[in-house]
Amino acid sequence: MMKVLITGSNGLLGQYLVQRLAGNPDYDVIATGRGPNRLRMKEGYTYESVNLADEAAVKGLVDRHKPDAIVHAAAMTQADDCERNKDSCWMANVTATRSLLQGAEKAGSFFLFLSTDFVFDGLAGPYQEDDPVNPVNYYGASKAAAERIVKQAKIPWAIARTVLVYGVADDPRRSNIISWVKSNLEQKKKIKVVVDQWRTPTLVQDLAEGCRLIIDKKAEGVFHLSGKDMLTPYDMAEKVADYLELDKKLFEKVDASSFRQPAQRPAKTGFVIDKAERELGFEPHSFESGLKIVVEQLTGK
Template sequence: MKILVTGANGLLGQKLTALLQQTVGITLVATARGKSVLPLTSGRFVPLDVTDGHAVEHVLATEKPDVIIHTAAMTQVDQCETEREQCWAANVTAVEHIVNACNRHAIHLVHVSTDFVFDGSHGPLDETEPPHPVNYYGESKLAAEQYIQRHATAGWAILRTVLVYGITNDMSRSNIVLWVKNSVEQGKTIQVVDDQWRTPTLAEDLAQGCYLAAAKRAQGIYHISGKDFLSPYQIALATADYFHLDKALIQATDSTRFTQPAKRPAKTGFTIEKARRELGYEPHSFPEGIAVLASQLSS
């Protein structure tokens, strides 16, 4: 099976690239804007700007993958709120280009979406919950989902995920676990919200979910996340516990204390029974996920 990955330089893209190179029977085509940040031991890297429809058509027509896993997106929630044209181009127009090319070349699409398509009124959520985003990032991701459902004729799966954490090869990105660890190790007092709830997702688990959906040519919407329903404050405490840090430096607060351009949904998180049942997906627990991250830091 030939799998093309977009956004290969991102956190999820790097984990997918590493996983697929090690998977027997998979030919990998990794794509991203610019040069690859991850050395490839198999497969190939092709530069691709997914907002360029001609480039998308050329690469997919040339490479002819069986499946495309689309991870490229603009995910900075506040930036999406203030730079809406750029957000729409990255998160919606790009998906339109990919869907149309997939249709022409009979390519199955696995598309990565987000819990931010929901309003946060309750959780955890299953795949039958009606979306209702509260910020522009969520609106753009929902619009992409709807375009796929209406127009993708060659087969599609939408994988929604939640609060992904992990380490990139070039250590270019932070996440809540690294932020807590680094801040408390430096003796900083940090305030962490305790009125939002998520099911934090290890990037390696999400990559595995994407591969399973691709290998099974899954059809429909799947919730792919961690299995522990936690507030950011609880995430911070668990991180401090694992690394034996001073939890007295971690203070609980509520989201009203922070001013951000984009509203965040208060409570999301996912139930993952459908993914377990149909894909064989089984994520790490959050403490196990921290251990994976810690082992990568030490190496």
């Protein structure tokens, strides 16, 4: 049995990682998050509240459980929040990673760090694992800095980068592009949708499975885990409207520059996932089939 410590378990990926691993007798799961456990599924794992900004608490947590593997999914991920609150961003994304790694080195744990397409500048997507990083915002810079720390670790490590993760969260306050389009169009509201950014959106279930494959194989190095389909937000919105037979005339095509956002966004990221397919057996859903899964979860049908 593999003992796995998951940080950020109240987040979207954390939720699906807990579900994916805790339901399997091969894993002993310790889930950690800030504050109380907010997941609907309460059985089959241990939950501990931990403040990742508290270095002693983080090291104590790892020392107490001595996990075989750590999946570090906790992060401050909203790019605009990171731009406005740089100290908080650095603490959450870099300092916490360093503390956790120090604990992992002492315990001899395999360490999987979750990263982002925002480490790239978006001038030459889709990207492969060894393409040079060049972030255009503070969120991307914090993740790139944390990656550098992970790569210097004295234990086996992996970095899983991902792109625009979508899925249904237990936390009803969290929306995703599918639920956002669905609710607005159902209410006959007009929405502005960006046409000049490209991504390879990732179904959260696929990302959770990719992480499981990495820790199972103790696969070391950097892996790109995302969907295969290169789409703009407008393309995604259009597919949602078509699938749900809602009115596409409510869309207004806009350039990203029409939004006043503190953080710059890379224009074209997206990933080449050949390495993950070849070395891990990673097989993501198409956006259409991911959309179907999400709509069924949202509607209960």
